[in-house]
Amino acid sequence: MAVKVCLAGATGWAGSELARSIGKSTDLSLVAAVSRKHAGQSLGEVLAESLLTCPIYQTAGEALANSCDVFVEYTKPESARANVLTALEHGAHVVIGTSGLIESDFAEIDVVAHRQQRGVLACGNFALTVILLQKFAEAAAKLIPQWEIIDYAHDDKIDAPSGTARELAARLSKVRQPQMTVPVDRIVGQPESRGATQSGSQVHSLRLPGYVISAEIVFGMPDQRLTIRHDSGNSARPYVDGALLAIRKVSTLVGLHRGLDAVLDL
Numbered sequence: 112m113a114v115k116v117c118l119a120g121a122t123g124w125a126g127s128e129l130a131r132s133i134g135k136s137t138d139l140s141l142v143a144a145v146s147r148k149h150a151g152q153s154l155g156e157v158l159a160e161s162l163l164t165c166p167i168y169q170t171a172g173e174a175l176a177n178s179c180d181v182f183v184e185y186t187k188p189e190s191a192r193a194n195v196l197t198a199l200e201h202g203a204h205v206v207i208g209t210s211g212l213i214e215s216d217f218a219e220i221d222v223v224a225h226r227q228q229r230g231v232l233a234c235g236n237f238a239l240t241v242i243l244l245q246k247f248a249e250a251a252a253k254l255i256p257q258w259e260i261i262d263y264a265h266d267d268k269i270d271a272p273s274g275t276a277r278e279l280a281a282r283l284s285k286v287r288q289p290q291m292t293v294p295v296d297r298i299v300g301q302p303e304s305r306g307a308t309q310s311g312s313q314v315h316s317l318r319l320p321g322y323v324i325s326a327e328i329v330f331g332m333p334d335q336r337l338t339i340r341h342d343s344g345n346s347a348r349p350y351v352d353g354a355l356l357a358i359r360k361v362s363t364l365v366g367l368h369r370g371l372d373a374v375l376d377l
């Protein structure tokens with residue numbers, strides 16, 4: 112039986128690419144979509160994709176009146192938390208692609224997911240090269256105690272630091288806390304020029320035209336340095352395969368899990 116999916120943000124840059132791929136999958140079925148501007152239309156009409164026949168709803172609550180196995184959150188940080196909690200209350204497993212949720216949101220989602228005995232898989236970035244950056248950085252952090260993260264994105268990205276940078280910092284905090292030769296509170300001048308402290312790591316966010324999404328981590332040791340960097344191109348294609356894998360596997364989980372490697376054999 113096909114896994115029934117409800118996709119919030121199905122008309123967006125990332126969500127529409129995912130919707131088209133779900134439409135072509137034989138083991139997944141898109142039963143409802145969410146977009147405020149296109150509510151009342153069919154998704155196939157909006158995306159000019161005849162395989163997609165599901166209706167579009169104004170809110171996640173309305174869309175979830177259709178029974179679904181997995182709810183995918185791909186809207187905006189300001190609507191993501193409420194959508195995810197609504198989906199869990201309706202008994203769906205949840206895949207979160209939206210970036211910008213904060214640690215307290217994730218803590219609340221984890222509590223509700225456990226109460227509902229449902230899985231939530233949150234991936235700030237579904238691209239394979241980002242998953243590898245995370246794994247390589249975790250390995251490096253075991254040996255190198257000092258690092259900083261740089262997050263690059265297009266000038267109109269409203270959340271900062273990016274979900275990718277937050278997720279990387281959170282993962283590295285489980286390996287160890289990075290050392291700082293001069294802690295931020297002892298900086299002379301403007302402490303904010305040392306970036307935002309995110310799960311113990313300093314994160315520097317650039318927002319400029321010309322970038323899509325890039326993430327970089329620099330490890331420093333006396334007389335040596337290691338840089339690991341991911342760059343994405345202009346299409347949303349790199350995020351599709353990871354999101355499809357998350358949709359197929361999230362029902363094997365209970366509670367909140369962050370990062371695609373929760374369902375990957377790496």
Ligand SMILES: NC(=O)c1ccc[n+]([C@@H]2O[C@H](COP(=O)([O-])OP(=O)(O)OC[C@H]3O[C@@H](n4cnc5c(N)ncnc54)[C@H](OP(=O)(O)O)[C@@H]3O)[C@@H](O)[C@H]2O)c1
Pocket residue numbers: 119120121122123124125126145146147148149169170171185186187188189190207208209210211234235236237238350
């Ligand atoms: N995890 C990953 O790999 C990955 C990859 C790419 C992007 N992202 C993240 O995914 C999110 C979406 O990015 P995007 O570039 O696709 O954005 P986008 O093109 O602006 O699309 C946003 C989508 O969400 C809908 N939406 C926005 N606010 C809503 C609300 N309050 N209620 C219901 N629907 C709402 C929009 O439709 P309406 O405006 O019609 O409501 C649209 O369908 C961002 O947080 C981005 O950082 C993550």
